[in-house]
Amino acid sequence: MDRIDAMRAFVAVVTEGSFSKAAITMQLSPQLVSKYVAKLEEELHTRLLNRTTRKVSLTEAGSQYFTHAQQILLSIDEMASQLGGLQQHPKGVLRISAPVSFALKHMAKLITDFQDRYPSVTVDLQLSDRKVDIVEEGFDIALRIGQLQSSSLIAKQIAPIRVVLCASPEYLKAHGTPKQLEDLESHRYLHYSYMNVETKGQIYKYLKTKQFKERSVFHSNNGDVLVEAAIAGGGLILQPTFIASEALSTGKLVVVLPEYEPSPLGLYAVYAHRKLLPHKVRCFIDFITNYYGTPPYWDENI
Structure with a gap:
């Protein structure tokens, strides 16, 4: 009873x-x-x-x-x-985890515009390139970039993420422009520490070999730092266009070996439950889904 x-x-x-x-x-x-x-x-x-x-x-x-x-x-x-x-009227605290570089460049206006539409929602945005446990750590949503593996979490793709190999014109003038993958062996490479996911593409496979990584002259877990180093003439970088687009559109960086550009990754909104989803979470997912455009606005001028 x-x-x-x-x-x-x-x-x-x-x-x-x-x-x-x-x-x-x-x-x-x-x-x-x-x-x-x-x-x-x-x-x-x-x-x-x-x-x-x-x-x-x-x-x-x-x-x-x-x-x-x-x-x-x-x-x-x-x-x-x-x-x-x-x-009916979303309110309360919305806790979001997002990658550092992406959030710094592309989420401030998103959050501001979202709160203009839903002023009763307080956003707690935490930046980390670590793969957080959204359930254990109390997040409503995590934004993740990559090719996600299957899991019990729900993942909605928000935008494609292009990744390109590029360098400054000054660096290429001094060291030559690679014409094929084997030419990379004679170049300086600025290595992103978290590039350890299984990703399709010959460039990924080549740059992830042990021998090549050991010859990398600069390692960092932050893409913004690597882009700035490349602009300064430090070497080649393989980075997403959401970080490098401004440098590419202004000519500070140029794409190398475009015919070997790897398949795009994805920006995903990841959350725990599809049923009885809090309205604040549903509203944010709906809001971000078409926010960046198709293609994303950072790819329009490159």
Whole structure:
């Protein structure tokens, strides 16, 4: 027996004055209402109602229980109403984890525009290139870049992420422009430390070989630093265009071996549950889905 349903039946009988009227109010049969109340009394080991053929009346215990039951049901209904309000009008704290470079370059305006539309949502944006455990660490959403492996999490692709090999014109003038993959052996390479995912493409396969990584002259776990080093003439870099697009569009960097450009990665919004998704999460996913455009705005001028 559902205790709440039984409690509602009891309160309805008292309020309406009879089992038949309570049944009409609850859209149940009088027999089921009577069964609910009887089971409630059985579980409480107390008679709550005195029944006659003409009317029902509260016992002393029933009077006390009625007062408390009303308060409990009111609290439950208020809570349901508040939660329903969250679904209709998103509010509360939305915790998001995002990669450092992407967030620094492309999320400040996104968050501002999102909060203009949904002013009752407070955003807590945490930047990390580490793969966070969104459930254990209490995040609503994580933005991730790569070719995601299957998991119990839900992942929605937001935008394609191009990755290009590039260098400064000054560096290429001094060291020559590679014409084929084997030419890379004579070049300086600025290595991104987190480039360890299984990614399709001959350039990835070549640059991830142990011998080539050992010849890398600069290692960093941050793509922005590597882009700046490449602009300064430090060597070749393999980086996503969302970091390098400005340098590429202004000629500070130029693409090398474009015919070997690897398949695009993806920017994904990852979250834990598809059913009963909080409205604040659903609104953010819907908002970001078309925000960056197709192709993304950072690829339009390169």
